[in-house]
Amino acid sequence: MLSARRSVLLAAIMVLLTPMLSGCSAPPPDSQGLELAEVVRSLVTPSGLEEQLEAIAQYERPSGSEGESAAIDHVVAVLEGDGIPVDVYTFQAYASDPITASIEVIGADLQPEAITYSFSAAAERLEGRLVDVGTLDDLPDLEPGTGERLVLRGDGAGRDSAAGDSRGGRSTQVAPTQAGLLDLSGAIALIEGIPGTASVDQLALMGAAGAIFVNSQERLNDLIVTTTWGTPSLRNYHRLPTLPAAHVKKSDGEALRNLMSRGTVRVRLTTVVDTGWKEHRLVVARIPAPAPDAPYVLFGGHIDAWYHGACDEGASNAAMLELARAFYQHRHQLRRGLVVAWWPGHSNARYGGSTWFADNFFADLTSNAVAYVNVDGIGQKDAKRFSANASAALVGLAATVVQERSGAEIDPSRPGRNSDQSFNGVGLPLLQFNHNRLAEDGGYWWWHTPDDTIDKVDPEVLKVDADLYSDGLAALLAEPVLPVDLLAEVDAFGAAIERRQAEAGERFDLGEARRRQVHLRGLVEGIQRALAGGGGRQVDIALVDILRPLHRVLYSPSSPFHPDPGLDSSPLPGFTALGILAEEDPASDRYRFAEVSLIREHNRLLEALDRSAAAAERLLATGGL
Numbered sequence: 001m002l003s004a005r006r007s008v009l010l011a012a013i014m015v016l017l018t019p020m021l022s023g024c025s026a027p028p029p030d031s032q033g034l035e036l037a038e039v040v041r042s043l044v045t046p047s048g049l050e051e052q053l054e055a056i057a058q059y060e061r062p063s064g065s066e067g068e069s070a071a072i073d074h075v076v077a078v079l080e081g082d083g084i085p086v087d088v089y090t091f092q093a094y095a096s097d098p099i100t101a102s103i104e105v106i107g108a109d110l111q112p113e114a115i116t117y118s119f120s121a122a123a124e125r126l127e128g129r130l131v132d133v134g135t136l137d138d139l140p141d142l143e144p145g146t147g148e149r150l151v152l153r154g155d156g157a158g159r160d161s162a163a164g165d166s167r168g169g170r171s172t173q174v175a176p177t178q179a180g181l182l183d184l185s186g187a188i189a190l191i192e193g194i195p196g197t198a199s200v201d202q203l204a205l206m207g208a209a210g211a212i213f214v215n216s217q218e219r220l221n222d223l224i225v226t227t228t229w230g231t232p233s234l235r236n237y238h239r240l241p242t243l244p245a246a247h248v249k250k251s252d253g254e255a256l257r258n259l260m261s262r263g264t265v266r267v268r269l270t271t272v273v274d275t276g277w278k279e280h281r282l283v284v285a286r287i288p289a290p291a292p293d294a295p296y297v298l299f300g301g302h303i304d305a306w307y308h309g310a311c312d313e314g315a316s317n318a319a320m321l322e323l324a325r326a327f328y329q330h331r332h333q334l335r336r337g338l339v340v341a342w343w344p345g346h347s348n349a350r351y352g353g354s355t356w357f358a359d360n361f362f363a364d365l366t367s368n369a370v371a372y373v374n375v376d377g378i379g380q381k382d383a384k385r386f387s388a389n390a391s392a393a394l395v396g397l398a399a400t401v402v403q404e405r406s407g408a409e410i411d412p413s414r415p416g417r418n419s420d421q422s423f424n425g426v427g428l429p430l431l432q433f434n435h436n437r438l439a440e441d442g443g444y445w446w447w448h449t450p451d452d453t454i455d456k457v458d459p460e461v462l463k464v465d466a467d468l469y470s471d472g473l474a475a476l477l478a479e480p481v482l483p484v485d486l487l488a489e490v491d492a493f494g495a496a497i498e499r500r501q502a503e504a505g506e507r508f509d510l511g512e513a514r515r516r517q518v519h520l521r522g523l524v525e526g527i528q529r530a531l532a533g534g535g536g537r538q539v540d541i542a543l544v545d546i547l548r549p550l551h552r553v554l555y556s557p558s559s560p561f562h563p564d565p566g567l568d569s570s571p572l573p574g575f576t577a578l579g580i581l582a583e584e585d586p587a588s589d590r591y592r593f594a595e596v597s598l599i600r601e602h603n604r605l606l607e608a609l610d611r612s613a614a615a616a617e618r619l620l621a622t623g624g625l
């Protein structure tokens with residue numbers, strides 16, 4: 001496909017050639033994205049990156065710890081040393097540090113080494129029979145589209161009025177066990193795999209009293225087991241897990257299964273977690289563009305880590321720092337400001353830092369931010385596979401940057417619900433580059449273990465990865481027109497409507513949505529043609545105002561102001577209830593409740609298309625192009 005970036009460059013050339021037509025002054029030739037990228041790349045060196053990595057990864061950095069604070073002090077000192085404007089915000093977030101776990105096998109001489117998880121429930125000598133649940137793939141799915149509630153697929157609202165009573169506030173909402181599922185009542189589940197955010201909830205909904213997860217390798221990986229995103233609120237604190245969970249190595253899992261093959265095994269599970277309010281510090285560097293009213297690009301990655309976290313993510317923090325310094329040196333070439341944030345609370349507060357920032361700077365972000373660029377886990381030694389996550393409007397830019405820098409042809413994927421991508425409610429286009437070690441080379445096995453030390457980072461790989469960010473950021477910061485592809489976003493939206501219509505069949509009509517999307521597409525085509533005329537704050541903000549309503553509905557199933565559960569979703573996630581119409585009797589309560597959900601979501605969809613079209617019409621009418 002013709003890359004968004006190439007068409008933007010073409011647009012930039014036209015601006016240079018036709019200043020009279022655009023009505024604005026031609027940009028100086030050195031202010032193009034490519035030229036800025038080149039000078040930034042020349043300033044970000046493997047040795048400079050390595051120096052910052054060593055300074056940061058020398059500390060163990062669980063969020064709120066002294067080590068994290070020392071790393072933050074280093075980042076602040078380097079920024080201030082260069083004269084870069086920096087703020088340090090201090091705030092309380094609800095966090096959970098796993099402390100210890102132990103498993104006592106009653107009547108057997110076996111004491112597996114165990115750890116617990118961030119946001120596991122605490123338990124002291126919880127006794128239960130061990131039940132082999134199989135693997136994570138054997139767990140029943142959660143019902144999608146139920147919003148704040150989590151229920152197993154098929155156990156949803158209207159199926160059984162006794163299910164999911166949450167009147168008491170924080171509860172596990174234990175639903176009746178479905179036919180065909182294991183009865184885990186009072187049992188401690190033994191399950192192979194490292195848990196996703198919802199795994200303990202799935203087991204709790206099956207009636208389990210506790211869980212032991214078995215690593216597929218001879219190691220223990222730290223993890224987080226809550227679906228809450230950021231500090232919980234009154235809306236979702238009931239989803240904090242109530243199930244104690246532990247993690248054991250492969251050989252200990254095999255030993256437990258061996259014992260189980262000979263008869264009933266009972267265990268006592270103890271998990272100790274330190275869960276509560278903790279102070280966090282957030283460093284934000286703000287590099288202004290010369291124009292006082294210029295919007296900005298937000299660039300973030302987490303500074304907290306499990307253990308020394310060299311790949312995850314001292315290396316990314318080092319790249320953020322060196323990139324901030326390089327862009328600051330060339331700030332006169334920026335058309336948009338760069339705001340760089342080192343998020344605390346990524347792990348133990350489950351994206352608590354980025355969510356706090358979204359919550360507390362919401363109005364500023366919606367008024368002045370034009371994109372969010374996330375970085376997580378770059379610099380892995382032996383990394384070979386390039387990929388990217390991007391919202392549809394930035395897929396073209398992501399693919400072009402990777403192709404030009406590495407030669408790799410990639411097909412950027414839809415953002416998952418992870419990694420401090422806390423700005424879907426703000427409605428910011430998203431970009432993240434990835435460069436991973438292949439499974440056949442052993443994969444990224446040290447992730448979330450004490451082995452994530454600086455020898456796992458290759459400064460040359462880190463330089464390649466930092467260069468992707470130099471290019472991506474430079475394009476977003478310096479090109480005359482913000483390089484977002486409106487048409488790609490509107491087309492992705494249209495494709496999602498068509499897929500939902502195919503899923504709905506005759507049961508729900510999305511024809512009106514399709515018609516409005518086609519109308520919007522016509523407007524956006526007109527804008528993309530006219531963008532050759534110029535840019536500036538007004539156009540940048542107008543472009544994001546067109547994208548924002550679409551982004552919120554395409555990527556988020558509920559409110560812009562309250563974070564969705566940390567669960568992956570499909571495009572137009574608010575329409576997942578269409579699946580219920582396909583499987584239920586139209587006379588059932590469950591079908592009818594689903595239908596009401598869909599009518600309301602349909603209103604949200606139409607309103608988003610109308611708002612986007614109105615923003616497009618305003619831009620066309622104001623002559624800002």
Ligand SMILES: [Zn+2]
Binds near residue numbers: 302313
């Ligand atoms: Zn990470």
